[in-house]
Amino acid sequence: MSDYWSKLVHTLDPYVPGEQPKISNLIKLNTNENPYGPSPKVLHALKAESTDKLRLYPDPGSDKLKQAIADYYNVKPKQIFVGNGSDEVLAHSFQALLKHDKPILYPDITYSFYPVYCGLYQIDYETIPLSKSFGINVDDYRKPNGGIIFPNPNAPTGVGLALDSIKQLIENNPDSVVVIDEAYIDFGGNTAITLVDQYPNLLVVQTLSKSRSLAGLRVGFAIGNTQLIEGLERVKNSFNSYPVDFFAAAGAIAAFEDESYFQQTLKKIINTRDKLTADLKNLGFEVLPSQANFVFTRHPDKDAATISQGLREQDIIVRHFNKERIDQFLRITVGTDKECEALISALTSQQL
Amino acid sequence: MSDYWSKLVHTLDPYVPGEQPKISNLIKLNTNENPYGPSPKVLHALKAESTDKLRLYPDPGSDKLKQAIADYYNVKPKQIFVGNGSDEVLAHSFQALLKHDKPILYPDITYSFYPVYCGLYQIDYETIPLSKSFGINVDDYRKPNGGIIFPNPNAPTGVGLALDSIKQLIENNPDSVVVIDEAYIDFGGNTAITLVDQYPNLLVVQTLSKSRSLAGLRVGFAIGNTQLIEGLERVKNSFNSYPVDFFAAAGAIAAFEDESYFQQTLKKIINTRDKLTADLKNLGFEVLPSQANFVFTRHPDKDAATISQGLREQDIIVRHFNKERIDQFLRITVGTDKECEALISALTSQQL
Numbered sequence: 259m260s261d262y263w264s265k266l267v268h269t270l271d272p273y274v275p276g277e278q279p280k281i282s283n284l285i286k287l288n289t290n291e292n293p294y295g296p297s298p299k300v301l302h303a304l305k306a307e308s309t310d311k312l313r314l315y316p317d318p319g320s321d322k323l324k325q326a327i328a329d330y331y332n333v334k335p336k337q338i339f340v341g342n343g344s345d346e347v348l349a350h351s352f353q354a355l356l357k358h359d360k361p362i363l364y365p366d367i368t369y370s371f372y373p374v375y376c377g378l379y380q381i382d383y384e385t386i387p388l389s390k391s392f393g394i395n396v397d398d399y400r401k402p403n404g405g406i407i408f409p410n411p412n413a414p415t416g417v418g419l420a421l422d423s424i425k426q427l428i429e430n431n432p433d434s435v436v437v438i439d440e441a442y443i444d445f446g447g448n449t450a451i452t453l454v455d456q457y458p459n460l461l462v463v464q465t466l467s468k469s470r471s472l473a474g475l476r477v478g479f480a481i482g483n484t485q486l487i488e489g490l491e492r493v494k495n496s497f498n499s500y501p502v503d504f505f506a507a508a509g510a511i512a513a514f515e516d517e518s519y520f521q522q523t524l525k526k527i528i529n530t531r532d533k534l535t536a537d538l539k540n541l542g543f544e545v546l547p548s549q550a551n552f553v554f555t556r557h558p559d560k561d562a563a564t565i566s567q568g569l570r571e572q573d574i575i576v577r578h579f580n581k582e583r584i585d586q587f588l589r590i591t592v593g594t595d596k597e598c599e600a601l602i603s604a605l606t607s608q609q610l
Numbered sequence: 611m612s613d614y615w616s617k618l619v620h621t622l623d624p625y626v627p628g629e630q631p632k633i634s635n636l637i638k639l640n641t642n643e644n645p646y647g648p649s650p651k652v653l654h655a656l657k658a659e660s661t662d663k664l665r666l667y668p669d670p671g672s673d674k675l676k677q678a679i680a681d682y683y684n685v686k687p688k689q690i691f692v693g694n695g696s697d698e699v700l701a702h703s704f705q706a707l708l709k710h711d712k713p714i715l716y717p718d719i720t721y722s723f724y725p726v727y728c729g730l731y732q733i734d735y736e737t738i739p740l741s742k743s744f745g746i747n748v749d750d751y752r753k754p755n756g757g758i759i760f761p762n763p764n765a766p767t768g769v770g771l772a773l774d775s776i777k778q779l780i781e782n783n784p785d786s787v788v789v790i791d792e793a794y795i796d797f798g799g800n801t802a803i804t805l806v807d808q809y810p811n812l813l814v815v816q817t818l819s820k821s822r823s824l825a826g827l828r829v830g831f832a833i834g835n836t837q838l839i840e841g842l843e844r845v846k847n848s849f850n851s852y853p854v855d856f857f858a859a860a861g862a863i864a865a866f867e868d869e870s871y872f873q874q875t876l877k878k879i880i881n882t883r884d885k886l887t888a889d890l891k892n893l894g895f896e897v898l899p900s901q902a903n904f905v906f907t908r909h910p911d912k913d914a915a916t917i918s919q920g921l922r923e924q925d926i927i928v929r930h931f932n933k934e935r936i937d938q939f940l941r942i943t944v945g946t947d948k949e950c951e952a953l954i955s956a957l958t959s960q961q962l
Contacts (some may be wrong), residue, residue, distance in 0.1 A: 260837040262811060263844075264709035272847030286666075297663025304857075310647025312656075312826035312861070314638075318627050339800070342694050342828075346850040357616035378848040437613050448898050459614060467667070474664035476694075476855040485612040491617075495624030496730040498698040504826040505656075505857040509664070510958045516797040 259453045260506050266380070267591040273374040274579055285600055287591040288575040290413075290442070290552050292471040294526065294594075296509070297519035301471070302350060303512035307504045316507065318499045326511040327479055331451050339490040342501040344441060344465035344478025347490075350479065350497070351407075351461060354489040355435040358404030365394060367584055370440065370467075392546055392554075394419050407437040409446050414579060414589040416548030418447045428457045430466055435486065437461045444469035444524055445531075446549035451481050458483040468551055469524060470513040477502065477510040527551050527592050534590070534598045541605055556587045560610065568610040574601055613957040618732070625726040628929055635794040637952055639943040640927040642765075642794070642904050645824040646878065646946075648861070649871035652676040653822070655864035659782055659856045667785050668859060670851045678863040679831055683803050691842040692862075694853040696793060696817035697723060701843075702849070703732045703813060703832065704757075707787040710756030715747060719936055721765050721791065729891055740764075744898055744906075746771050748779040763799050766931060766941040768900030770799045778807045787838065789813045796821035796876055797883075798901035802835050806912025821876060822865040827860040829854065879903050886942070886950045894958055908939045912962070920962040926953055 259268065276289035276506065295301075321564045322337040341347040352375040356362050361382035368385075376383045384404050386398045389592065399406055399602060411418040428436050438450045440462055450462045461482035467473035480490060513520070531553065534547045538555050545555045566578040566588055576588040592598065605610065611620065611893055628641035637770050647653075647906065678689040693699040704727040708714050716724050717899055720737075728735045738750045744767045763770040790802045802814045813834035814938035819825035827938040831844060846853065865872070883905065887897045890907050897907045908914060918940060920928040944950065956962065 259650075260841060261785070262707055262838055263841040264706055266709065267706050267844050268842045270844045270848050272844050273851055274847075275667070275851040278667055278669055280673075289667060291667065292665045294953055295665050298907070301662075301664075302662045305657050305663075307824075310653075312653075312822040313644045315627070315630055315641060315643065315825040317630055317632075318829075321632075325940040334925075342855075343852055344848055350850045354619050355614055356616065374848050378845070379808055420941045433613075442614070454786050471665040473667040474856040476668075476852060488616055489612060489615040489619045492619050492622045495626075496622050496726050497701045498695055499625055499627045500825075500828060501698070503694075503828040503855070503858060506855060606937050 270377055271374065273371045274466045277550065277575065279575065283573060284410060285593065285597045286573040287593050287601065290468060290550070290591045291473050292468060292523065292527070293553065293592070293597060294523045295470055295503050296471040297516040297520070299516045300509050300512040303508045307508045308525070312504060312562045314502050315503050316502060320502045320507055323502065323507045323510055330514045331481060333451065333454065333481055336484045337454060337487055339480040339487045339494070340502055341478050342468065342506070343476040344463050346438065346501060347463050347478040347480050348491050349375055349378070350493045351437055351463065352376065352381060354493040355461065355486060356405035356407065356437065357381045360402050360404035361407040362406050363399055363401070363403045365412065367392065367412070367415060369409050372407060381517060386390055388415070389539040394423070396423045396430065399427055400430050403431065403434050406435070409439040409440060410450070411442050411549040413442065413550065414552070414577070414584070415546050415549040415554045416552055417546055418549035419454070420599050421448045421450060422448050425453065428453070429462055432459060433461050435461055436600065439541060440464045441468055442550035445527060445551045452480050455523060458485065461486050466510050466513055470512060470520065471523065472509060474505050475509045477506045489579045511584060530598055533595065535589065537598070539603045541602070551588050552591045554587050554589050562586045565610045566609055569601070569604055572604040572608060574604055590602050622729055623726065623853060625723045629927065631927065635925060637926040637945065637949045638800055639945050639949065639953065640664070640929040642820060642902070642943045643825050644820060644875065644903065645944070645949060646823055646875045648823040649865060649868040649869045651871070652861050652864040655860045656857055659860045664856060667781065668852050668854060668856050672854045672859055675854065675859045675862055682866045683833060685803065685806065685833055688836045689806060690900055691832040691839045691846070692854055693818065693830050693846065694858070695828040696815050697828040698793070698853065699815050699832050700791065701727055702842050702845045703735060703746070703758055703789055703815065704728065706845040707813065707838060708757035708759065708789065709733045709933045712754050714757040714759065715751055715753070715755045717761050717764065719744065719764070719767060721761050721920070724759060740767070744769050746775070748775045752782050755761040755786050757782065757787045757789070758783060759791060761791040761793060762802070763794050763901040765794065766901065766904070767898050767906045768794070768902040768904055769898055770901035773800045773805070776802050777805065780805070780812055783840045784811060787811050787813055789815060792809070792816045793820055794902035797879060797903045806834050809886070810837065813838050818862050821845035822872065823875065824861060824865060827858050829858045882947050882950055883944045883945070886944060889950070889954045904941050904943045906939050906941050914938045914940050917957070917962045920960055921953070921956055924960060926956055
């Protein structure tokens with residue numbers, strides 16, 4: 259605490275990301291990173307960026323990257339906003355599009371950065387409980403609001419929402435911006451990007467950190483109506499004109515160009531997720547149906563924190579949220595087959 | 611304009627960075643980039659980052675980078691904050707440390723992003739006129755304020771302020787945070803980093819974009835008392851936990867390690883600045899004494915906008931600010947000797 263801090267700083271309750279331990283030989287299943295590296299073509303493109311050109315500022319508009327994303331999703335570059343990771347894109351979205359007189363709505367169990375953004379931008383919010391089976395019921399969002407946001411599939415549950423339900427939600431709330439945070443969409447959901455031309459109040463946010471194996475590069479983007487994008491650009495250009503460096507742009511472009519590698523990686527992860535789910539169920543765990551690269555699971559008779567601690571002693575890290583309704587769950591990232599087998603083996607042999 | 615925008619977005623007047631034209635063979639003296647590329651050791655270090663490791667999130671605390679900066683400046687890592695370019699570091703500084711009940715103070719002629727940040731965070735400000743010779747008189751800042759910020763050397767004037775004056779300013783304002791924006795300090799000024807242990811209200815901001823030839827990599831940092839840094843970290847961790855990617859961290863570390871290349875590059879630029887200054891004076895231009903990698907110059911009889919346009923037609927871009935007090939000045943980046951000779955030659959042959 260310091261008198262030099264602005265009043266706001268005293269009130270903040272910053273986000274705590276999953277641990278990034280600086281020790282090797284861990285089986286790291288706690289932050290939903292992709293177990294496979296980026297496409298070799300991406301690595302090649304990144305090497306080519308290491309030139310004298312780095313003395314220059316990057317394109318403040320990231321035009322080439324926007325064009326690559328536009329081509330991939332069949333939208334116009336002006337419908338695209340890019341940022342330094344989807345967390346930054348989300349932050350700007352809260353400030354530019356979700357701060358109104360009425361409270362915004364999001365699920366009671368969801369990405370724990372949302373309340374932090376609300377604190378940073380002093381946005382009122384109301385949480386809407388997920389159903390007993392941890393699903394989103396769109397009728398629960400029929401109430402006055404200044405905006406709606408949730409991940410699809412939801413985090414940390416992994417449970418997806420069908421596009422028809424999303425359409426209904428958007429149509430029920432024509433005066434609010436609806437932000438669909440699709441960090442995990444490629445692992446089994448259907449993207450709402452196909453709906454952006456239809457609904458001027460829909461913003462879809464994605465990241466290259468998960469399905470495209472580029473968490474270390476920091477690239478996220480939003481797609482929506484040009485007016486929503488213009489609002490985001492106005493905030494970005496009042497904050498940092500050049501958020502995306504040469505490497506981030508080049509790596510992201512190359513990632514969108516290597517569809518075959520992308521599909522192969524997704525397929526492997528989905529297969530491993532199915533096997534991990536079956537193995538956990540065999541051990542008596544309940545596993546929520548996951549459309550993401552993680553599973554959300556609990557054991558009817560065993561304490562989640564105890565299991566997490568036991569795994570940690572075996573050098574396996576998973577994520578435990580000490581939070582109402584989900585404190586008996588563990589969120590386990592889908593790693594390689596070998597990593598998941600080691601997890602199952604530890605659970606079995608240590609009787610965790 | 612859109613009803614979906616928050617009220618704030620309607621009021622913003624975003625920053626307009628210097629043009630980054632997408633055509634080649636230009637002599638680009640408009641955005642104060644370094645005419646020399648980064649150290650070969652930096653390029654080598656950057657190539658080595660293109661690995662499978664990119665699937666992982668970077669260290670949210672950028673500990674290794676902080677250690678490298680701490681070693682270089684002989685401070686503690688906890689006295690360092692790093693961000694995605696110094697513009698981002700400045701943005702967080704405005705929100706975390708410069709938003710108080712009283713207006714902040716900065717010079718009438720200065721970095722044009724400051725009023726933009728004030729707009730973004732709704733901070734009142736008062737501008738303090740520079741002297742007739744475009745210097746900062748620290749006694750003018752003896753008035754109630756919520757903080758003080760200015761670049762040293764100042765931009766776009768290039769005029770520096772001595773450390774003794776800075777000390778006096780800080781001592782005159784013990785209840786306010788004083789931010790010294792040292793984007794150009796390495797080109798001839800004395801850094802105030804040597805004062806941070808003495809003054810708990812001093813924050814020094816620097817960038818690797820200019821003197822270290824890494825504008826394309828986006829790394830900036832602040833050094834100050836640990837409590838000021840903690841305030842910045844609280845805001846950063848409420849905004850984007852991972853602003854610095856693997857490349858940015860590795861390139862910046864390598865840049866701090868290659869002191870010899872750094873000093874050589876500085877020396878070349880300073881020599882070219884001296885020659886450019888002399889040549890401009892020979893053509894009848896007035897040139898403010900510069901401690902930066904640019905000169906701020908006017909001709910007593912010739913219109914600055916006309917000169918700028920004439921140079922543009924010769925494929926030479928300089929920066930003209932259409933702003934009171936300085937609308938007859940041009941800001942010219944110090945390029946290579948060859949680029950500066952081409953500029954002088956165009957001014958001479960075209961009688962600009």
